[in-house]
Amino acid sequence: MTDHRAAAATPPAAPTPAAPTPPTPPADSALVADSALTAGSPTPFGTRLASAMAEHGPLCVGIDPHPSLLAAWGLPDDASGLRVFAMRVVEVLGGRVAALKPQSALFERHGSAGVAVLEDVLTACRGTGTLSVLDVKRGDIGSTMAGYAQAYLADGAPLAADAVTLSPYLGLGSLAPAVELAHTTGRGVFVLALTSNPEGAAVQHAVGADGRAVAAGIVDGVGALNASGPAPQGLGSVGLVVGATIGDAARRLGIDLAGSRAPLLAPGFGAQGAGRAEVAEVFAGAEQAVLASTSRAVLAAGPDGLVAAAEQAVADVRAALAD
Numbered sequence: 001m002t003d004h005r006a007a008a009a010t011p012p013a014a015p016t017p018a019a020p021t022p023p024t025p026p027a028d029s030a031l032v033a034d035s036a037l038t039a040g041s042p043t044p045f046g047t048r049l050a051s052a053m054a055e056h057g058p059l060c061v062g063i064d065p066h067p068s069l070l071a072a073w074g075l076p077d078d079a080s081g082l083r084v085f086a087m088r089v090v091e092v093l094g095g096r097v098a099a100l101k102p103q104s105a106l107f108e109r110h111g112s113a114g115v116a117v118l119e120d121v122l123t124a125c126r127g128t129g130t131l132s133v134l135d136v137k138r139g140d141i142g143s144t145m146a147g148y149a150q151a152y153l154a155d156g157a158p159l160a161a162d163a164v165t166l167s168p169y170l171g172l173g174s175l176a177p178a179v180e181l182a183h184t185t186g187r188g189v190f191v192l193a194l195t196s197n198p199e200g201a202a203v204q205h206a207v208g209a210d211g212r213a214v215a216a217g218i219v220d221g222v223g224a225l226n227a228s229g230p231a232p233q234g235l236g237s238v239g240l241v242v243g244a245t246i247g248d249a250a251r252r253l254g255i256d257l258a259g260s261r262a263p264l265l266a267p268g269f270g271a272q273g274a275g276r277a278e279v280a281e282v283f284a285g286a287e288q289a290v291l292a293s294t295s296r297a298v299l300a301a302g303p304d305g306l307v308a309a310a311e312q313a314v315a316d317v318r319a320a321l322a323d
């Protein structure tokens with residue numbers, strides 16, 4: 001199995017023991033990673049993601065420990081249940097899918113104990129070689145954004161992930177500290193463009209003074225960031241979030257999803273109703289960039305059904321993108 005971990009990372013803290021025991025990073029993994037850094041620039045996130053998708057298929061499984069799912073798994077709705085749930089997902093699906101996407105909100109609702117579990121989940125992802133996309137949807141004025149960037153994209157940060165989700169609705173330029181740090185450390189960001197929820201259209205489809213939709217400007221801006229990023233070709237490290245539920249919105253708004261070289265994180269597949277036909281419609285012409293994301297549809301299969309559910313999801317996405 002290829003290791004798609006960040007090229008640079010300081011030794012992670014050992015995961016807190018849990019049942020089931022999470023995968024533990026090899027003792028020398030960080031040393032290997034550090035020597036890769038000193039030997040040159042870290043491998044860009046977009047390059048690592050392309051390789052992970054080629055190996056495992058274009059699927060990201062979300063780790064969304066909703067109270068209802070904890071109950072369905074027979075676990076308490078507290079930090080101990082959260083730990084067993086999330087670590088089991090990493091243990092079972094780590095090394096089998098291109099990426100895992102912990103949903104920060106559902107860890108944060110358990111307070112500091114939940115955030116401690118999230119730290120261990122991210123550490124465990126690193127141990128399996130599976131890319132982690134931390135879904136935090138952050139966005140703030142530049143000076144504060146630098147703090148968020150340090151929290152999620154700096155080598156050795158307790159909550160460091162391979163990539164994070166960011167909101168550009170304080171202005172795409174306000175995300176610069178995160179983009180710059182991601183480029184430096186071989187990490188990535190996914191910028192919300194056309195989200196899967198129906199309420200998003202009121203903001204994202206709004207047309208500005210230049211006659212272009214807000215989302216179109218974001219896609220253009222992300223294309224420019226990738227053009228000046230560390231990878232001269234192929235997938236860039238600045239991705240876009242484009243919901244699989246948006247129908248023909250991209251086409252109607254004159255957005256060329258493939259033109260930005262952005263990896264396209266595509267939630268909405270599964271529990272939100274998008275299936276094979278919807279994925280095929282939304283991403284026609286941009287198939288190579290799609291990383292479909294699904295959470296509840298896989299997690300509802302329970303601890304023993306995770307592998308089969310993820311394999312089915314990969315097959316469905318592949319078929320949709322081949323249609």
Ligand SMILES: O=C(O)c1cc(=O)[nH]c(=O)n1[C@@H]1O[C@H](COP(=O)(O)O)[C@@H](O)[C@H]1O
Pocket residue numbers: 062064103135137165194195196197241242243267268269270271272293294295296297
């Ligand atoms: O950034 C995201 O991942 C995201 C963006 C978006 O437009 N829509 C969306 O559903 N998501 C996230 O993707 C996950 C979807 O979960 P399921 O509907 O259970 O597959 C949730 O964690 C959402 O927060």
